Amino acid sequence: MTAGPDPVAPGRTTTSSASTGELFGAVTRDLSTLIRQEIELAKAEATQSARNAGRGVGMFGGAGVAVHLALIFVSLALWWALGDPVGLGWSGVIVAVLWAIVAAVLALRGRTELRRVQGLPRTADTVKKIPHALQGHEEENS
Numbered sequence: 815m816t817a818g819p820d821p822v823a824p825g826r827t828t829t830s831s832a833s834t835g836e837l838f839g840a841v842t843r844d845l846s847t848l849i850r851q852e853i854e855l856a857k858a859e860a861t862q863s864a865r866n867a868g869r870g871v872g873m874f875g876g877a878g879v880a881v882h883l884a885l886i887f888v889s890l891a892l893w894w895a896l897g898d899p900v901g902l903g904w905s906g907v908i909v910a911v912l913w914a915i916v917a918a919v920l921a922l923r924g925r926t927e928l929r930r931v932q933g934l935p936r937t938a939d940t941v942k943k944i945p946h947a948l949q950g951h952e953e954e955n956s
Contacts, residue, residue: 845948848944848947852937852940852944855936855937856937859933859935859936859937860934863931863932863933863934866931867928867931870927874924889909889913892905892909892912893906893909896908896909
């Protein structure tokens, strides 16, 4: 029995009459579609990660600028308040050491926050599955 046009997919013939060239063409189209989809997923994930990181960094920057002026005045007030019992020179050193401690704590917290940016986890996972999918084992993980 010879196969005619495939009624489900017009323009294609059934598998029994498909030539090697047609099968290779179908595999090439499917692989091309898969690669395009992976690229789109990578773009979407990169955009989302960059947006989240940018928001976080922007908010830290804005908070730093807004608080900077208030901290200058608080520091000056503390310097002058400590200046009477200790002397202005030593009170300046005390205030500077306090700000060095605050800077160290903020730097450590900022580093922790930036480490939370995950990059492209789903894209990496699906790209690892491509070789298995090409071999017909779509559900295998590497």
